[in-house]
Amino acid sequence: MTGSPRPGPGAEGGAGPGPGEVSAAIADAHRREWAFVLAATARVAGDFDLAEECVQDAYAAALTAWTRQGVPRNPGAWLTTAARRRAIDAKRRDRVLRAKLPLLIEPDPPVAASAPPGSGQPEGDEDVIPDDRLRLIFTCCHPALAREAQVALTLRLVCGLTTVEIAQAFLVPEPTMAARVTRAKKKISAARIAYRVPAPAELPDRLDAVLTVVHLLYTTGHTAPGGENLVRADLVDRAIGLARMLRALMPDEREAAGLLALILLTDARRATRADAHGRLLLLEAQDRSRWDRAVIAEGTALVPWALRGGRPGRFALQAAIAALHAEAPSYARTDWPQIVALYDALLRVWSSPVVALNRAVAVAMAQGPAAGLAQIGELEADGRLDAYRYLPAAKADLLRRLGRWEAAAQAYRDALALTDNAAEREFLARRLSEVTEAPA
């Protein structure tokens, strides 16, 4: 049933692995292999619900089997084989289980199939398990699904999070999240969203949607929209894992490299974003000696390649900006003119008022606070950032630098009115009291 599991290191000398070792191996396989196992099982099950059920069963069965026989050398292949057999059995046993509207699976192009690393178990036609992870993530992030549904499906199907965990991460009630996931799955089957990697002509747009979802997961974890913890570490780790997966599976896509670089370069500063009391520290006040230099080196190394050839994409440009920050000896001695130039290029490929706001902050550093303030004024008049808390926060900071205390205080109050995150509120309140106590 389960192939030929090899004894794990703990099984040497005839003794089975300890229960701790097995559950650790299962937790590890859940994190590393879920996407591969689910993606390969969905192809056989023809239905995401059945696939999820079979994969969950396979993980449950692993606990018994691995305790008895040892942890297999390739847990992913073991789990995939077990889950796919369950799917085949379920469909054979009960024809009713055959979905009325099966997942629409396009046949593989030749040579697309590849075995997971180390799966050397010849089992007839199951010996080569195709890597369907890209199909899975492109299906989850199909533009016919709302962005919030794309995010929920990606966490559920690609990362294997439960609905409860996803609901908690996004601060919505669990039934709301469950309904969102169900609706999205129903649309995939009813509208026949095909389980495939998009054709080259549509790939740039479709990839952008996938990268956007992964980046959104990162930023949600990085700065939780509300609540007490500035960093929701699990979402951050999931986003980094997804970015690494996309980079590995699409080595020719510059924007996939750009996204990974951007996330790594931002995350290298994770430990310094708050002080010992959990209070938010801006880039300016962060202890640069505590930035993770190994992570910065990994991210920086990706940037030149991501920028190369043709007009660079928005993730590559943001990564280039993050790299300049990471390499600067101090906030003041950052290459601000170069950062402004990169923001100019970014605005050309991604005309977003948020980008324009970030550019205004860089202009303030390159040319003085008054120049930055003028640009923020234009953005205020534009109106699209009316509910965006970082606009009054940035404005307040520039007014503070100019010594315009009263105007700064009002801008800090405006920012506080828009901010739920406890760490950010604390920071703004501290700055507000500084400017209200400042000498007139």
Added chain:
Amino acid sequence: MISMAEYMILIFEDESGYATATEDVLRQVMEAHNRFSEQVAEKGGKVVEGRALQPTATATTIRGDVVTDGPFIETKEAIGGYYLVEARDLDHALEIGKLCPALFGGVEVRPIMVFG
């Protein structure tokens, strides 16, 4: 061989666009619709049928037993016509939907429900 599925392309447009359009524009729209079926066939799909509707001013609504003048929902952009098409999957249907003329609005693509 992948089987085909049916999708309805509902054309939502601002009727006032047609009311004020020049003869030239109206002729171009007609030509675009005439071309549409051929373009769908070139894409590997098929138009099963397509019709234009009289303007919403001609609509009559029935709720329960009550008959009232006007469309079911008053909106600026109303259904002005439809195409029933065959496509391989949603991406194919959307590719077809993008070709559908809708000068004064847009289209909604809906899968036809299959029973049984």
